[in-house]
Amino acid sequence: xxxxxxxxxxxxxxxxxxxxxxxxRAAAPGYPSxxxxxxxxxxxxxxxxxxxxxxxTVSFRSSALDGVQGTVAGALRPFEIAADRVSRPFRDAAGxxxxxxxxxxxxxxxxxxxxxxxxxxxxxxxAVNENVQLKAQLNYHGPPSLQRFRxxxxxxxxNPLTALDESxxxxxxxxxxxxxxxxVITPQGLVGTVDKSRGSISRxxxxxxxxxxxxxxxxxNPAAVGVVRRGGGGSDVLVFDRVPKAPYVGIGDTVITAGSxxxxxxxxxxxxxxxGTVSSTSGNDINIFQTIQVEPFVNFATLQSVIVxxxxx
Amino acid sequence: xSGAKAALVLFVAALFQLAVLTExxxxxxxxxxxxxxxxxxxxxxxxxxxxxxxxxxxxxDTATLGTLGVTSLLLTVAGFWIGRYGETTARDRFHAxxxxxxxxxxxxxxxxxxxxxxxxxxxxxxxxxxxLLVALLLNLLLTLPVYALIRRLFPPxxxxxxxREVRLLG
Numbered sequence: 001x002x003x004x005x006x007x008x009x010x011x012x013x014x015x016x017x018x019x020x021x022x023x024x025r026a027a028a029p030g031y032p033s034x035x036x037x038x039x040x041x042x043x044x045x046x047x048x049x050x051x052x053x054x055x056x057t058v059s060f061r062s063s064a065l066d067g068v069q070g071t072v073a074g075a076l077r078p079f080e081i082a083a084d085r086v087s088r089p090f091r092d093a094a095g096x097x098x099x100x101x102x103x104x105x106x107x108x109x110x111x112x113x114x115x116x117x118x119x120x121x122x123x124x125x126x127a128v129n130e131n132v133q134l135k136a137q138l139n140y141h142g143p144p145s146l147q148r149f150r151x152x153x154x155x156x157x158x159n160p161l162t163a164l165d166e167s168x169x170x171x172x173x174x175x176x177x178x179x180x181x182x183x184v185i186t187p188q189g190l191v192g193t194v195d196k197s198r199g200s201i202s203r204x205x206x207x208x209x210x211x212x213x214x215x216x217x218x219x220x221n222p223a224a225v226g227v228v229r230r231g232g233g234g235s236d237v238l239v240f241d242r243v244p245k246a247p248y249v250g251i252g253d254t255v256i257t258a259g260s261x262x263x264x265x266x267x268x269x270x271x272x273x274x275x276g277t278v279s280s281t282s283g284n285d286i287n288i289f290q291t292i293q294v295e296p297f298v299n300f301a302t303l304q305s306v307i308v309x310x311x312x313x
Numbered sequence: 314x315s316g317a318k319a320a321l322v323l324f325v326a327a328l329f330q331l332a333v334l335t336e337x338x339x340x341x342x343x344x345x346x347x348x349x350x351x352x353x354x355x356x357x358x359x360x361x362x363x364x365x366x367x368x369x370x371x372x373x374d375t376a377t378l379g380t381l382g383v384t385s386l387l388l389t390v391a392g393f394w395i396g397r398y399g400e401t402t403a404r405d406r407f408h409a410x411x412x413x414x415x416x417x418x419x420x421x422x423x424x425x426x427x428x429x430x431x432x433x434x435x436x437x438x439x440x441x442x443x444x445l446l447v448a449l450l451l452n453l454l455l456t457l458p459v460y461a462l463i464r465r466l467f468p469p470x471x472x473x474x475x476x477r478e479v480r481l482l483g
Contacts, residue, residue: 044363060380087332
């Protein structure tokens with residue numbers, strides 16, 4: 001062994017090989033490199049890729065795998081809850097530290113807000129009472145309101161996984177009466193709709209998804225009706241689109257869901273769910289619609305729990 | 314034994330990703346699962362990496378009620394590719410895990426975008442491009458501790474075999 005080390009230095013060069021000290025290092029045992037291993041490797045990888053493509057096709061085109069997926073997802077839920085509980089003290093500590101830094105300025109701001117809101121509440125209560133009396137007198141039938149829905153509260157199990165993903169997983173499913181298309185809200189406002197519902201969990205497509213859209217109206221000026229959807233580009237900004245120029249929408253106005261009274265094509269969304277406030281408006285002579293940006297009330301990045309609106313029978 | 318250990322490591326990484334990292338908006342761009350998978354693939358080779366990638370992808374797709382097979386396909390290819398890199402040129406090179414994570418983060422992001430586009434789902438390229446730099450930075454930051462931990466759990470196989478493999482032909 002010692003003679004071998006003397007004749008074959010570790011840092012041998014091409015010159016040594018030419019001179020006849022031909023030493024070949026075989027592949028390490030952990031990395032099979034023979035021809036049969038290469039074939040085996042290709043077969044395994046090819047098989048896995050093929051299996052993935054089959055799964056995509058079946059999952060995308062039919063609901064054959066939904067039951068299995070729901071059962072396995074349900075089985076994973078305790079692990080997710082356990083991981084959440086383990087990480088919660090750290091999260092709370094980070095939140096506490098962050099809250100402490102901004103507590104003083106928040107306190108001042110909130111005190112001013114409370115005084116303004118108290119005055120507004122007195123005016124609003126009078127308006128609500130008047131509204132109820134007038135509705136009763138006129139036998140008025142409007143779009144479905146929140147009172148026609150049962151509320152199912154659910155914790156958020158997983159927030160969006162990637163920057164592209166605009167969906168969350170929640171801990172309520174078909175066992176709780178949740179169905180595809182049900183509207184999801186928080187006390188702050190609209191979140192999105194249920195996209196997939198299984199036994200004890202559901203997937204919710206957020207309003208910030210490019211494929212989500214909701215008919216909305218301006219609370220101050222109900223004649224301004226349009227569609228709220230995600231704006232273009234990489235930002236999370238929502239746009240209030242298809243609003244004609246005539247009913248003017250002002251900055252700071254509140255945008256709510258419009259709902260619909262049509263029985264043929266009823267809206268999924270009840271009337272009056274807050275969406276956000278108008279942050280900017282613009283327009284030009286060519287475009288017949290206003291360009292309105294909406295700042296959502298809901299912070300889609302930090303959702304902890306949501307409410308699913310299940311229609312009452 | 315290695316298989317069970319890898320399954321446990323990747324399961325914990327997936328849970329951490331789902332329950333902890335996604336809670337914080339800046340960390341949404343990062344993927345500890347991808348970093349852990351690439352580390353395992355670098356240390357255990359292409360076949361191991363491909364199988365681990367497939368299993369992990371299936372787990373993520375199931376837990377998020379996503380389209381089954383999408384993440385599996387991407388992670389299978391990523392695991393296999395980096396496993397081959399580990400088998401051929403990356404042995405004992407310090408930069409190998411960092412290079413692997415950087416390249417795969419970029420390729421994975423755009424491959425995910427392409428696959429979503431093909432499936433008719435929303436695929437805004439601007440979102441991916443904006444998030445890419447943050448994703449790259451966070452994944453590279455995660456690489457150092459994750460690779461060190463996984464290297465401890467999966468010691469490189471070639472070290473034991475190297476001396477035994479040298480033989481004189483001339």
